[in-house]
Amino acid sequence: MTATTAPPPRPDAAPGARRDAAPGARRRSPATWVRGGGLSNLTFLLPLLVIFGVFSWFPIVRAVVMSFQETNLVTEPTFVGLDNFRQVLADPILWRAVRNTAYFAFLALLFGYPIPLVVAVLMREVRRAKGLYSALAYLPVVVPPVVAVLLWKFFFKGSPTGVFNTILGWADLGPFPWLQDASWAMPSLVLAATWAGAGGTIIIYLAALTSVPPELYDAAEVDGAGLWRKIWHVTLPQLRGVLFITLILQVIGTAQVFLEPYLFTGGGPNNATVTVLLLIYRYAFQNSLGGDYGAATALSLMLAAFLAVFSLVYFRLTRSWSTT
Amino acid sequence: MTLSPTDNPSEVVVVADAAAAGVGPGPGEPSRPAGGAVPAGASERARPRARRRAARDDSEDRAALSGADWARPSIRWGMGTTHVLLLGTLVVVGLGPVVLLAKYAVTPTQDILRTPMAVFPHGIAWDNLDRAWNDVQISRYFLNTIWLALGSWLAQIVVAATGGYALSVLRPAYGKAVQALVLSTMFVPAVVLLVPLYLTILDPPLLGRSLVNSFWAVWLPAGASAFNVVLVQRFFDSLPREVFEAARVDGAGPYRLFWSIVLPMSKPILGVVSVFAVIAAWKDFLWPLLVLKDPTIQPLSVRLPSIDASTDLGVFLAALAISTVIPVALFLVFQRLFLQGAGLGGAVKG
Numbered sequence: 001m002t003a004t005t006a007p008p009p010r011p012d013a014a015p016g017a018r019r020d021a022a023p024g025a026r027r028r029s030p031a032t033w034v035r036g037g038g039l040s041n042l043t044f045l046l047p048l049l050v051i052f053g054v055f056s057w058f059p060i061v062r063a064v065v066m067s068f069q070e071t072n073l074v075t076e077p078t079f080v081g082l083d084n085f086r087q088v089l090a091d092p093i094l095w096r097a098v099r100n101t102a103y104f105a106f107l108a109l110l111f112g113y114p115i116p117l118v119v120a121v122l123m124r125e126v127r128r129a130k131g132l133y134s135a136l137a138y139l140p141v142v143v144p145p146v147v148a149v150l151l152w153k154f155f156f157k158g159s160p161t162g163v164f165n166t167i168l169g170w171a172d173l174g175p176f177p178w179l180q181d182a183s184w185a186m187p188s189l190v191l192a193a194t195w196a197g198a199g200g201t202i203i204i205y206l207a208a209l210t211s212v213p214p215e216l217y218d219a220a221e222v223d224g225a226g227l228w229r230k231i232w233h234v235t236l237p238q239l240r241g242v243l244f245i246t247l248i249l250q251v252i253g254t255a256q257v258f259l260e261p262y263l264f265t266g267g268g269p270n271n272a273t274v275t276v277l278l279l280i281y282r283y284a285f286q287n288s289l290g291g292d293y294g295a296a297t298a299l300s301l302m303l304a305a306f307l308a309v310f311s312l313v314y315f316r317l318t319r320s321w322s323t324t
Numbered sequence: 325m326t327l328s329p330t331d332n333p334s335e336v337v338v339v340a341d342a343a344a345a346g347v348g349p350g351p352g353e354p355s356r357p358a359g360g361a362v363p364a365g366a367s368e369r370a371r372p373r374a375r376r377r378a379a380r381d382d383s384e385d386r387a388a389l390s391g392a393d394w395a396r397p398s399i400r401w402g403m404g405t406t407h408v409l410l411l412g413t414l415v416v417v418g419l420g421p422v423v424l425l426a427k428y429a430v431t432p433t434q435d436i437l438r439t440p441m442a443v444f445p446h447g448i449a450w451d452n453l454d455r456a457w458n459d460v461q462i463s464r465y466f467l468n469t470i471w472l473a474l475g476s477w478l479a480q481i482v483v484a485a486t487g488g489y490a491l492s493v494l495r496p497a498y499g500k501a502v503q504a505l506v507l508s509t510m511f512v513p514a515v516v517l518l519v520p521l522y523l524t525i526l527d528p529p530l531l532g533r534s535l536v537n538s539f540w541a542v543w544l545p546a547g548a549s550a551f552n553v554v555l556v557q558r559f560f561d562s563l564p565r566e567v568f569e570a571a572r573v574d575g576a577g578p579y580r581l582f583w584s585i586v587l588p589m590s591k592p593i594l595g596v597v598s599v600f601a602v603i604a605a606w607k608d609f610l611w612p613l614l615v616l617k618d619p620t621i622q623p624l625s626v627r628l629p630s631i632d633a634s635t636d637l638g639v640f641l642a643a644l645a646i647s648t649v650i651p652v653a654l655f656l657v658f659q660r661l662f663l664q665g666a667g668l669g670g671a672v673k674g
Contacts, residue, residue, distance in 0.1 A: 037494065037496075037578060040579065041494045041578075042496075044487070044489055044490035044578070045490040045496070047483045047486050047547070048487030048490070048502070048506070051544060051548045052483075052506060052509070052548050054524065055521060055524065055547070057505060057509070058520075058524065058529075059521040059523075059524055060509065060512055060517065060520070063520045066519070066520060066523075071523075119410065121388075122406060122407070125407070127394075131659070132411070133411065133414060134663055135659060136411075136414040136415060137414055138418075138662065139422060139652070139655070141666070142654075142662070143421075143422065143648055143651065143652070144647055144648060145625075146609050146625040146629065147647050147648050148421075150632060151424075151641075151644055152421075154637075154641070155421070155424075161437065161438060161439070162440070163424070163440045166440050195421070199418070200666050203663055203666040207666075214387075217386060217387070217388055217390065221390060221392075227389065227393070227399070231388055234388070235388055252513070256513060258610060259610070263629055277515055280515065280519075281610075285522075291519075293523065296518075296519045297519050300513075300518065303515060304515065304516045
C-alpha cells in the first residue's frame with residue numbers, strides 16, 4: 001500500500017498539527033495518513049488481515065468458485081457449470097449418507113439432549129462438593145477425542161471378552177455385536193459421542209441455572225408451588241433460551257460428524273455409518289485417481305446452505321418463544 | 325479455532341450470538357455495560373465472595389429447593405439419595421473409562437484380552453509404558469503434539485491480541501468492515517474450508533512452495549479464529565478508556581500503549597484464549613491428518629489410529645493413556661478456567 005512509499009514524517013511535526021496538515025481540500029496525502037496513525041493501525045491489523053485473508057476469506061470464496069469448476073492439480077481448472085452438483089446429487093451413496101447423518105443427529109438428540117438437562121438440574125441442588133460433580137461430568141470432554149474413540153472401540157469389542165460384553169455378561173446379557181452389526185453400529189457411535197460431549201452441555205446448563213433469579217422460586221413458593229411445579233414453571237422457562245441454542249448447536253455439530261464414523265467403522269459395516277462429511281472426505285482425499293475437489297466442495301456448500309436455512313427457519317420459529 | 329469440522333462448533337456460534345447481541349450499539353460508546361461474554365466471566369471472580377456472605381441467610385444462593393425445603397425430612401432424604409446416586413453414576417460414567425484406561429496401561433496384554441475387568445490377575449506390566457514411550461516412539465509424537473500446540477497458541481495469541489487491539493482501541497476507519505468480515509467467518513461451517521484450505525496449503529500465495537509436511541500448515545491456519553478475535557476485542561472494549569487517554573497524554577504511542585498498558589491488563593482473557601488454543605491443538609485430528617503426511621512429524625492424534633493394528637494391545641493402551649495425561653493435568657490445574665469457558669454459552673445467552 002501507500003505505507004511503503006510514504007515519506008518519513010517530519011520530526012518537528014507535532015501530532016496535534018495533523019488536522020491542518022491537509023490544506024483546504026479533503027485530499028489526504030500519505031504523509032498525513034502516516035501521521036494520523038494509519039501506519040501503526042495497519043501494522044497492528046496486518047497479522048489478522050494476512051492470516052484471515054489467506055486462510056479464511058480466500059478459501060471461502062475459493063470454495064464457491066471451485067464448486068463450479070473441474071479442478072485437478074495438473075491442468076488449469078475449467079468451469080463446468082452445475083455438473084459437480086448434478087454428479088453429487090446423482091451419487092446413490094449420498095442419500096445413504098444423508099439418511100445416516102440424520103439418524104446420527106436424531107439418536108444424538110435422543111441420548112444427548114435430555115440427559116444433560118436432568119443431570120444439570122439435579123446438580124444445581126447439590127450443596128456440598130459441587131466442584132467434584134462438575135469436574136467428574138466434564139472429565140470426558142477433556143480426554144482427546146481420538147483417544148476416546150480408540151478406547152471405546154476397544155470397549156466395544158464384539159467377542160464375549162470385550163469390556164462392555166463382560167460387564168453386561170454379569171447381568172447375563174449379550175454378547176452384543178456393537179460396531180460389527182449394521183443396525184448396532186450407529187447407536188454405538190452415538191453412545192461414545194454422547195459420553196464425550198455431554199459434559200460440555202451440562203456445564204452450559206449449570207451456568208444458565210445459576211443465573212435464574214432466586215426471587216422467582218421465592219415467589220413460586222408463596223404461591224404454594226411444590227418442587228416439580230417450581231422446576232416446570234420456573235426452571236425450565238428460565239432455561240428456554242439456552243435450551244434453544246444448545247439444540248441448534250447440537251444439530252449443526254452432528255450434521256458435520258466425521259471423527260466417530262471415520263475412526264470407529266470407516267463408514268461400514270456395509271455403508272451403515274457413512275456420513276455426509278465422510279463422503280466429502282472420500283471425494284476429496286481418498287480417491288486413488290486424485291481428488292474430486294469440485295464434487296467435494298459442491299457437497300460441502302450444499303451442507304452449509306442446508307444448515308444456514310435450517311438455522312434461519314429455526315430462529316424464526318422460536319424467536320417468539322425465546323426470552324431475549 | 326481449529327479446522328477440524330468435527331470440532332465442537334458451540335463456542336463459535338455462541339459468541340456469534342453474543343456478538344450479534346452486543347455489537348449492535350456500535351463501538352462508539354466509551355465503555356459498554358458489562359453484558360458480554362468476557363465481562364461476565366471477569367466479574368465472576370468477585371461474585372462468589374459476595375454470594376457466600378449473602379448465602380448465610382439463604383436468600384441469595386438458592387435453587388429450586390429453599391432452606392425450608394431442605395429442613396423437611398422427605399426432601400432431605402429423597403434429594404440426598406438422588407445426589408449420592410448421581411455422584412455414583414458420574415464416577416462410573418465419567419471417571420470409569422479413564423480409570424480403566426489407566427489400568428490397562430499397566431496390565432499385561434494377555435490379561436486385557438482374556439479378563440478385561442479382573443484386577444491385575446497376573447501382576448502389573450509397567451513395561452507397557454516404557455515400550456510405548458520408547459519402542460513405539462510415542463515420545464516423538466508427544467513432542468510433535470507439543471510443538472503443534474505451542475505454535476498454534478502463538479499464532480492465535482498474536483492475531484487475536486494485535487487484531488483485537490487495532491479493532492477495539494485504535495479503531496481505524498475501515499475497522500468496522502474488517503470486523504464484519506471476521507464475524508462473517510463464524511457463520512461458515514468449517515467443512516466449507518476443508519478442501520480450498522488444503523489447496524491453499526498445497527500452493528500458498530507468494531511463497532512458491534507447498535506447506536504440506538511443515539508445522540506451518542497447522543500453525544498459520546489456527547490463527548484465523550474469529551472466536552478469539554471477538555473474545556479479545558470485547559475484553560479490550562470493556563477496559564477503561566481513561567487509562568488509554570492518560571497514557572496518550574503522557575506521550576505513549578500506539579506500540580507503547582499496546583505493550584505496556586493493554587497487554588498487562590489483558591492477562592485474564594489471554595489465559596482463556598491460551599487454554600482453549602492448547603486444548604484445541606491437542607484435540608485436532610482431521611487437519612493434521614491431511615497436511616502432515618510424514619509420520620515423523622505427525623502429532624499423537626494422527627499417529628495413534630495408524631499404529632492401532634500393528635501394536636501390542638497393552639502397549640497401545642499405554643500410548644493412549646500417555647496421550648491423555650497432559651490434557652487431564654491441564655484440566656485439573658485450570659479447572660475453574662475450563663468450566664468458566666465451557667459455561668460461556670450460558671453466561672451469554674441465559
